[in-house]
Amino acid sequence: MARSTSTLRGQILEAALDLFATHGYRGTSLHDIATVVGCSKASLLYHFAGKDAILTELLSPAGEALAELDADLAELDDDRVVEAAVTGYVDLALRFRREVTVLFQDITETLCHPALAHVPGMAERLVASLAGRSTDPKRLVTAHMVLGAVFVTCAGDPDVPADVLREELLHGSLRTLGHTT
Amino acid sequence: MARSTSTLRGQILEAALDLFATHGYRGTSLHDIATVVGCSKASLLYHFAGKDAILTELLSPAGEALAELDADLAELDDDRVVEAAVTGYVDLALRFRREVTVLFQDITETLCHPALAHVPGMAERLVASLAGRSTDPKRLVTAHMVLGAVFVTCAGDPDVPADVLREELLHGSLRTLGHTT
DNA sequence: ACGATAACTGTCCGATCGGTCAGTCCTGAC
DNA sequence: GTCAGGACTGACCGATCGGACAGTTATCGT
Numbered sequence: 001m002a003r004s005t006s007t008l009r010g011q012i013l014e015a016a017l018d019l020f021a022t023h024g025y026r027g028t029s030l031h032d033i034a035t036v037v038g039c040s041k042a043s044l045l046y047h048f049a050g051k052d053a054i055l056t057e058l059l060s061p062a063g064e065a066l067a068e069l070d071a072d073l074a075e076l077d078d079d080r081v082v083e084a085a086v087t088g089y090v091d092l093a094l095r096f097r098r099e100v101t102v103l104f105q106d107i108t109e110t111l112c113h114p115a116l117a118h119v120p121g122m123a124e125r126l127v128a129s130l131a132g133r134s135t136d137p138k139r140l141v142t143a144h145m146v147l148g149a150v151f152v153t154c155a156g157d158p159d160v161p162a163d164v165l166r167e168e169l170l171h172g173s174l175r176t177l178g179h180t181t
Numbered sequence: 182m183a184r185s186t187s188t189l190r191g192q193i194l195e196a197a198l199d200l201f202a203t204h205g206y207r208g209t210s211l212h213d214i215a216t217v218v219g220c221s222k223a224s225l226l227y228h229f230a231g232k233d234a235i236l237t238e239l240l241s242p243a244g245e246a247l248a249e250l251d252a253d254l255a256e257l258d259d260d261r262v263v264e265a266a267v268t269g270y271v272d273l274a275l276r277f278r279r280e281v282t283v284l285f286q287d288i289t290e291t292l293c294h295p296a297l298a299h300v301p302g303m304a305e306r307l308v309a310s311l312a313g314r315s316t317d318p319k320r321l322v323t324a325h326m327v328l329g330a331v332f333v334t335c336a337g338d339p340d341v342p343a344d345v346l347r348e349e350l351l352h353g354s355l356r357t358l359g360h361t362t
Numbered sequence: 363a364c365g366a367t368a369a370c371t372g373t374c375c376g377a378t379c380g381g382t383c384a385g386t387c388c389t390g391a392c
Numbered sequence: 393g394t395c396a397g398g399a400c401t402g403a404c405c406g407a408t409c410g411g412a413c414a415g416t417t418a419t420c421g422t
Binding site for chain 1: 204328330333349
Binding site: 040047 | 371
């Protein structure tokens with residue numbers, strides 16, 4: 001073996017995450033990844049079943065974390081769910097900032113991916129939670145706004161200290177929702 | 182001539198806008214467009230110089246409108262610019278909702294397009310305007326949040342009456358910015 | 363020292379893409 | 393009628409993509 005297995009696998013995932021976040025999933029070829037890593041394209045396909053498998057492995061942790069949040073929020077009553085949804089969503093988006101950027105780059109291609117099949121449904125429930133499970137169109141719009149605000153801000157990766165960013169995402173989202181603390 | 186020129190051109194643009202918004206620019210082939218329109222792929226390339234040219238013609242009006250907003254905002258003083266930026270941006274995003282969706286689907290591919298070369302710079306100035314030209318990191322974060330909130334909400338095309346949507350985008354954005362009316 | 367096995371690669375393949383081009387078809391002016 | 397020119401198309405092209413596969417290299421247990 002030229003390299004230890006885990007080493008090259010990790011390098012491939014790291015390079016792929018970088019390239020997917022910069023140029024999108026469709027905009028990145030296996031050749032591009034192989035060039036960055038410094039191995040052959042065939043080597044990628046030795047470690048991973050295919051290009052899909054790389055994306056799946058990259059996004060699965062974020063998907064599972066979102067599923068956890070989804071389950072947690074389901075057990076809260078309506079007046080407590082809003083703050084929990086905001087905090088959980090912001091922390092999730094910050095923790096998986098690079099994955100969010102990948103999603104942002106190629107939203108349709110990545111969302112229709114098997115590993116993320118449950119995301120649309122969970123996103124819809126997250127919006128419902130952000131809206132305090134109200135069906136008022138106005139509150140649904142603001143909930144969508146929070147979804148987009150945190151999403152794009154994290155994907156944009158602004159040059160701001162992490163704690164300031166988190167604090168402002170939380171407060172800004174609550175202000176958007178008209179939630180008085 | 183089988184059809185009047187303008188008819189087929191218009192059908193091509195309409196179909197392309199639809200497909201680009203649904204599957205992204207990269208995810209839509211000339212063959213896809215031709216199939217929807219009901220003509221040959223070669224016919225598309227008779228009416229347009231290339232796939233790029235179709236995207237350019239689709240997004241140019243939105244780009245020009247953004248440039249107008251950019252120029253208008255430049256002439257306002259700091260305490261007036263925030264509300265003007267919010268109103269102008271929301272109205273722009275609503276007017277070019279489908280174009281926003283196209284942008285959302287394939288952000289890197291579309292933004293590096295010649296016709297939209299000035300957009301990143303204008304977007305940056307728009308963020309500055311939304312932040313009241315303050316350099317406070319907290320205000321910059323909230324400005325980015327508004328940018329994303331309106332962007333994603335318009336791209337998502339929620340099933341809400343147009344006037345309610347506009348009203349909530351405006352009020353929600355101002356609340357996000359902590360702007361007391 | 364030496365197979366067995368895992369790690370890795372060069373090369374080829376079919377599919378699909380955007381784009382070109384010679385040629386056909388139709389229409390309207392004369 | 394006819395003919396010039398715009399509208400349109402089928403067939404083809406080179407490039408690039410994800411992927412398959414036989415073969416080579418390096419490592420380790422014995």
